[in-house]
Amino acid sequence: MKRFVMILALVAGGLLAARAMWPRADERIRSPFRRRDLVAELARASIEWPPGARAQARDGDRAYRTAESRRFVRQVGLPPRSSATVLVPSLLAPPGSRYRFELGSATRFRSRFGLDGAEGAAPDTAFRFRVSATNRGRDEVLFTRVVSAGEQRAHGGWFELDVPLPKWVGPDATLELAVDVDTTPVSPAPAPVPVWGAPALFEPDDRRPRRPTVILVSIDTLRADATGPYGARGATPHIAALTADGVTFENAFSTSPWTTPSQLSLLTGLYPSGHGLNRAYGRNLSLAEPGLATLADRLSAAGYTTVAVASDHAVDPELGFDKGFHAFHNHVTQDMADLMPAVRGALDRLTGEPLFLFLHTYDPHAPLFRTAAGAPTRVGRLSVGFHYHTFIDLGPPTEAEVAFVRTLYADHVRYVDARIGELVALLKERGLYDEALIVLTSDHGEELFDRGHYGHGFELYEHQLHVPLIVKFPRGERFRARVDALTSLVDVVPSLLEYLGLEPGNVDGTSFLDVLRGRAEAHRDVAFAEALAWGPERKALRTKRFKYIRTFADAEVRALGLRNGTYDKLLDKTPGEELYFLEDDPGERIDVAALHPDLVARMRALLAAFCERETPQGAPRTRDPAWVAAMEALGYFGGD
Numbered sequence: 001m002k003r004f005v006m007i008l009a010l011v012a013g014g015l016l017a018a019r020a021m022w023p024r025a026d027e028r029i030r031s032p033f034r035r036r037d038l039v040a041e042l043a044r045a046s047i048e049w050p051p052g053a054r055a056q057a058r059d060g061d062r063a064y065r066t067a068e069s070r071r072f073v074r075q076v077g078l079p080p081r082s083s084a085t086v087l088v089p090s091l092l093a094p095p096g097s098r099y100r101f102e103l104g105s106a107t108r109f110r111s112r113f114g115l116d117g118a119e120g121a122a123p124d125t126a127f128r129f130r131v132s133a134t135n136r137g138r139d140e141v142l143f144t145r146v147v148s149a150g151e152q153r154a155h156g157g158w159f160e161l162d163v164p165l166p167k168w169v170g171p172d173a174t175l176e177l178a179v180d181v182d183t184t185p186v187s188p189a190p191a192p193v194p195v196w197g198a199p200a201l202f203e204p205d206d207r208r209p210r211r212p213t214v215i216l217v218s219i220d221t222l223r224a225d226a227t228g229p230y231g232a233r234g235a236t237p238h239i240a241a242l243t244a245d246g247v248t249f250e251n252a253f254s255t256s257p258w259t260t261p262s263q264l265s266l267l268t269g270l271y272p273s274g275h276g277l278n279r280a281y282g283r284n285l286s287l288a289e290p291g292l293a294t295l296a297d298r299l300s301a302a303g304y305t306t307v308a309v310a311s312d313h314a315v316d317p318e319l320g321f322d323k324g325f326h327a328f329h330n331h332v333t334q335d336m337a338d339l340m341p342a343v344r345g346a347l348d349r350l351t352g353e354p355l356f357l358f359l360h361t362y363d364p365h366a367p368l369f370r371t372a373a374g375a376p377t378r379v380g381r382l383s384v385g386f387h388y389h390t391f392i393d394l395g396p397p398t399e400a401e402v403a404f405v406r407t408l409y410a411d412h413v414r415y416v417d418a419r420i421g422e423l424v425a426l427l428k429e430r431g432l433y434d435e436a437l438i439v440l441t442s443d444h445g446e447e448l449f450d451r452g453h454y455g456h457g458f459e460l461y462e463h464q465l466h467v468p469l470i471v472k473f474p475r476g477e478r479f480r481a482r483v484d485a486l487t488s489l490v491d492v493v494p495s496l497l498e499y500l501g502l503e504p505g506n507v508d509g510t511s512f513l514d515v516l517r518g519r520a521e522a523h524r525d526v527a528f529a530e531a532l533a534w535g536p537e538r539k540a541l542r543t544k545r546f547k548y549i550r551t552f553a554d555a556e557v558r559a560l561g562l563r564n565g566t567y568d569k570l571l572d573k574t575p576g577e578e579l580y581f582l583e584d585d586p587g588e589r590i591d592v593a594a595l596h597p598d599l600v601a602r603m604r605a606l607l608a609a610f611c612e613r614e615t616p617q618g619a620p621r622t623r624d625p626a627w628v629a630a631m632e633a634l635g636y637f638g639g640d
Ligand SMILES: [Zn+2]
Pocket: 220, 221, 258, 259, 260, 443, 444
């Protein structure tokens, strides 16, 4: 009997090993490719630049990799006819320009193309795009197409091309991207600029196992305990279903209680003071620095196609969130359903290369407007669609009003959970689910009058920092199902990179894979949080057992010119220190700092050491007033 069991185990082990080698019997996966991002290969390209063509870079462009490439590359979003603008790192191609790249072992070429600035141009201004391959005197035109300014306007957004390369090309062959003026002379300025959007070569990739699809879903403003896996039983069946295939991190914490710094921690593995976007105003992101790599940069370099589908101004290209993405779909919506066409489009465009998709959805963020069928849309002084600042003028809410806010929040969470179910169904339908690495998390939680307020961005208590973190690995991985080790959002990037066999690079986080493999019980001793949207300046250290919060003097906040609008009137800003023992006091009601001066002193020293780390500091930069206005409309910085 024992022997029979052993044989069975061997057979099962063999099957598992086979699955790891060949994740799925899907056609595209059996013919894997890696993407070669030609914008990234610009330094090795031969470029003919038409004499007299003006310098094309604009302030704030982040697509360029080097000072030299800056002349040739710009982040371009061609005005769409409908839906969202898709921002793409693009090669500028004034007429007469030629870009030549080594073909290597590539078998396919794909690019977007179009005319930037067609809106103000004469409609018959037209350019010819041409792609050709050359090898030892042999020359073949693979693609040619004329686009006029009028056609660009009528079409809206990008044109796309996808061409197989001829069999006769070889390692010595070159690919040439050319643009010329068509028969009609170009009208005087403003002339549109022809562009090649995220041009790429695809070459066979025989790596085993194949790199998996990576999908990072950030549901904005989702507190952990609003979901099924974290105690709200039955609230989110689709998120709960994902935990059956993945690992649930019981103690995952955000680095900041508001969107921008926290989302960027998730994408860089750096704390807010590390990536530099830790202030609402006055200091720009250091993402433009070539040395600072995002997860998208790293995966692009590893042969991935990288796509972001984001849904609000707090995760905006204006801030550099587009860095490293071959396509950044820039929506403004509070409905994940609006994002799904872009997700489907990204899956449709795959040519057998691995995909990194960053999906940022905004559903449970205020204003809350979804109600269950037949439920009231007005309770007391509140009607659906109220925003965070509503409560400034309203004063303390009644019990019925609090219950109304919590019900609406739960309705929004249920809604986005159903959309997650659709996303999983779509991945299964495309044969991508089993081999995919899916991370589902949030950038921060939400206070639902736990301590008398509604919203986030102003405090470092658990309801604003404790987030869900569920990681579904490719099928066949036998990781633990639940881990209670302390984890921070900065750990996501190094963990994914380690899993994919890539170096973590310069990050604040550390990989949690050893904990998942059962090689370690504890992951980190302390999770750090900082960066408030509204002053005062607060920083926190969270251990498994307690929370230490330090509130700094208001002077620094004023000196930086921050506008403490919404919550300035509500919050206690007295500088000082707080300490909570979470096992006995999970609601952080009883501040025991005065009873434990030694522990407080240790935490103060630890925090001081943390703050003294050398951190990149971007140059102060004035924000685009339109962006600021949009952020205020979303409830950030608003008030007075
Ligand atoms: Zn957020």
